[in-house]
Amino acid sequence: MAAISREEVAHLARLSRLAVTEQELDVFAGQLDVILQSVARIGEVAATDIPPTSHSVPLTNVFRDDVVVPGLTQEAALSGAPDAEDGRFRVPRILDEEA
Amino acid sequence: MSDLTRLTAAELAATIASGDVSAVEVAQAHLDRIAAVDERVHAFLHVDTEGALAAARDVDARRAAGEELGPLAGVPVAVKDVLATKGVPTTAASKILEGWRPPYDATIVERLRAAGTVMLGKTNMDEFAMGSSTEYSAYGPTNNPWDLGRIPGGSGGGSAAAIAAYEAPLAIGTDTGGSIRQPGAVTGTVGAKPTYGGTSRYGLIAFSSSLDTPGPCARTVHDAALLHSVIAGHDPRDSTSIPQPVPDVVAAARLGATGDLTGVRIGLVTEFGGEGAEPGVMAAYRDSVEALTKLGAEIVEISCPHFQYALPAYYLIAPSEASSNLARFDGVRFGLRTGDDGSHSLEEVMSLTREAGFGPEVKRRIILGTYALSSGYYDAYYGQAQKVRTLITRDFTSAFEQVDVLVSPTTPFVAFPFGSRTGDPYQMYLADLFTIPTNLYGGPAISVPCGLSEGLPVGLQIMAPTMADDRMYRVAAALESTVGVLTPPAL
Numbered sequence A: 001m002a003a004i005s006r007e008e009v010a011h012l013a014r015l016s017r018l019a020v021t022e023q024e025l026d027v028f029a030g031q032l033d034v035i036l037q038s039v040a041r042i043g044e045v046a047a048t049d050i051p052p053t054s055h056s057v058p059l060t061n062v063f064r065d066d067v068v069v070p071g072l073t074q075e076a077a078l079s080g081a082p083d084a085e086d087g088r089f090r091v092p093r094i095l096d097e098e099a
Numbered sequence B: 001m002s003d004l005t006r007l008t009a010a011e012l013a014a015t016i017a018s019g020d021v022s023a024v025e026v027a028q029a030h031l032d033r034i035a036a037v038d039e040r041v042h043a044f045l046h047v048d049t050e051g052a053l054a055a056a057r058d059v060d061a062r063r064a065a066g067e068e069l070g071p072l073a074g075v076p077v078a079v080k081d082v083l084a085t086k087g088v089p090t091t092a093a094s095k096i097l098e099g100w101r102p103p104y105d106a107t108i109v110e111r112l113r114a115a116g117t118v119m120l121g122k123t124n125m126d127e128f129a130m131g132s133s134t135e136y137s138a139y140g141p142t143n144n145p146w147d148l149g150r151i152p153g154g155s156g157g158g159s160a161a162a163i164a165a166y167e168a169p170l171a172i173g174t175d176t177g178g179s180i181r182q183p184g185a186v187t188g189t190v191g192a193k194p195t196y197g198g199t200s201r202y203g204l205i206a207f208s209s210s211l212d213t214p215g216p217c218a219r220t221v222h223d224a225a226l227l228h229s230v231i232a233g234h235d236p237r238d239s240t241s242i243p244q245p246v247p248d249v250v251a252a253a254r255l256g257a258t259g260d261l262t263g264v265r266i267g268l269v270t271e272f273g274g275e276g277a278e279p280g281v282m283a284a285y286r287d288s289v290e291a292l293t294k295l296g297a298e299i300v301e302i303s304c305p306h307f308q309y310a311l312p313a314y315y316l317i318a319p320s321e322a323s324s325n326l327a328r329f330d331g332v333r334f335g336l337r338t339g340d341d342g343s344h345s346l347e348e349v350m351s352l353t354r355e356a357g358f359g360p361e362v363k364r365r366i367i368l369g370t371y372a373l374s375s376g377y378y379d380a381y382y383g384q385a386q387k388v389r390t391l392i393t394r395d396f397t398s399a400f401e402q403v404d405v406l407v408s409p410t411t412p413f414v415a416f417p418f419g420s421r422t423g424d425p426y427q428m429y430l431a432d433l434f435t436i437p438t439n440l441y442g443g444p445a446i447s448v449p450c451g452l453s454e455g456l457p458v459g460l461q462i463m464a465p466t467m468a469d470d471r472m473y474r475v476a477a478a479l480e481s482t483v484g485v486l487t488p489p490a491l
Helices: A006-015 A022-044 A074-078 B011-020 B023-039 B049-064 B107-114 B157-164 B181-187 B221-231 B248-259 B278-293 B309-330 B347-357 B359-372 B379-399 B425-432 B436-441 B469-483
Strands: B044-047 B077-080 B116-122 B170-175 B190-193 B213-218 B266-269 B298-302 B405-409 B447-455 B455-465
Touching: A006 A022, A006 B248, A006 B359, A022 B309, A022 B359, A022 B379, A022 B425, B011 B023, B011 B049, B011 B221, B023 B049, B023 B077, B023 B116, B044 B157, B049 B077, B049 B116, B077 B107, B077 B157, B107 B116, B107 B221, B116 B157, B116 B469, B157 B170, B157 B181, B157 B213, B170 B190, B170 B221, B181 B190, B181 B455, B190 B221, B190 B469, B213 B221, B221 B248, B221 B447, B221 B469, B248 B469, B266 B278, B278 B298, B278 B405, B278 B447, B278 B455, B278 B469, B309 B359, B309 B425, B309 B436, B359 B379, B379 B436, B405 B469, B447 B469, B455 B469
Parallel strands: B077 B116, B077 B170, B266 B298, B266 B405
Antiparallel strands: B044 B116, B170 B213, B190 B213, B190 B447, B405 B455, B447 B455
C-alpha cells in the first residue's frame, strides 16, 4: 500500500471540511501512515468470491402509516442552533452581493 | 460513605420496595458520594441533581399511591453522555456540542425513565466514543478508582468509573469496539454489549452505525441483567432494531449464580492464545477457565482463523462510518460555530467550526475514514474490510455449532498509566484486540471480573451467538459465584 503523504492528508482534510494546522498535518501524516501500514494486511485474506457484509442484521426499508403525530416545535428545533433569525437557522452568506 | 451506595441495584430496589428507605434518600446518598469523590474521579460531565431528586420524589409518590412499579424503580443510574437526554446537557465529550440540550430523549433514556430509575447525570467518555482510555474527552480524563494515575478504559470510562467508585449502582454505556467491556475489565466491574439491534440506537449520537450498541454497566452480573432487561427490546424508531423478544437474561443470571455449568460447552479461541497480552492477564484468564471447568463446563479449543484480521477491519469500517456520521456537525443546526464574523464563506465557517470543535482523535478518524472511502482506495480498504467481516461472521457461526459460548481475556493488559499510549494511536487501538470481533459479528459479549494482576482488575470476556444474550449471563454469573465481586481501594 502506498504511504500517505502530507499533501494527501491536506486534501483529505479539505474534503472532510476540516481546517487543519501545519503542525497537525505533520502529526497526522505520520500517524495515518503507521495506521494504514498496520491495517494493510487485510488485503491478504479475502478472495474475490467472498461477499461483503455491511451490517450484522439484514436491512429492510421500514414503512409506517402516514399518520400525523406531534413533532418538535419550531422553537425546540431551533433551541440548539448557534444562530437563528425569523424562525429559521441563520447561516453565513453563500452568494455575494453581485450574484 | 453511606451504606446505601455500597448496595447492589437489586438490593437497593428491594429496600426501596419494602419501604425501609425512600428513593429520595437513595438518590441523595449517591449525589453526596458524587460530591465527595468525583473531583478526584471525574466520572461525570454533568450531575442532574434537581432532575434526580424530582424523579426520586415521583417514585416515592407513586409507591405511596399504591402503584405497581418496575423491578428497578427508584434505583439511580448514570448515562453515558452520548445518549440524548431531554433538557439535560449532552455533549459526547466534545467541544462541538458544548452546552447542547437535546429537545428529545433517546429511546433507552425513555425506557429508563418509564421504569422509574433515577438518572443522576451524564458520564465522561472519549470524544464521540472514539478511544480506549477516556483520555480523548474534551473535558479532561476520568481517573480509574483503583489507581487514580491510570486510565479507566474507554470510551465508556466515565460509566465504569462511576460504578467502581460507588457513585452509581448502574450505568449505561455504548460499545462500538469494546467501549463497555474494556472499561468494565480495567475497573473491575461488569459490562455487557447486547446483541447488535437488541437495544435501540435511536437518540444515540452515532459513531459507527453498523457497530454501535448501547448496554448495561454494573457491579454484579445480576444487576447488569436487570438493567439489560429494562433497556432492551424492539424499537420501531430504529430500522436496525430486531423485532424479536429479548431473552430472559435475569433468569439466566440467577441460574448461573447457582454455580452449576454442567452441560455447558465453552470454547477457547486458539488465536487468542496470549500473543500481545500481559502474562498476568493470561494467568488470571487461565485460572478462570479452570474455575469454569470445576463448575462442570466442558472446555473445547476452537480455531477462529480470521479473528486476527478483526482489528484492521474495524479500523477501516468504524472511521469510514464516522466520517459520514460526523458530517452533520457543521455549525448550522446545533452546537458550536466559529469564524462567523462576516469575512468567511459558509464553507470556511464549517471548516473552522469543525477544526475548533473536534479533538485530535476525532480528526484522525475522520481523515482516515475519508481516505478509506475515497475513489481508488475503496476496494482495497473499505470493501476488503467488509469481506473480512463476512469471514469473521463465518468463524463465529462455525464456532457456535460446536460450543455454547466462547471466552477470552477482555483486554490484553490491565489499566495503563495516563499518557503511555496516546503518542502511538495503533498501540492504543490494541486495547480493543479481543473485543472487536463480536462487534463485527453483531453477537453479545460480556466482561466479568476474573481476578487481579499487579493489584489491578482483569476481566474475562464471554461471547455468545446473536440473540442468545442469556447464555453469556449464565456463564458470567457462574464465574462471579466463585471469583466474587472485586472491591477497589477506598477513595
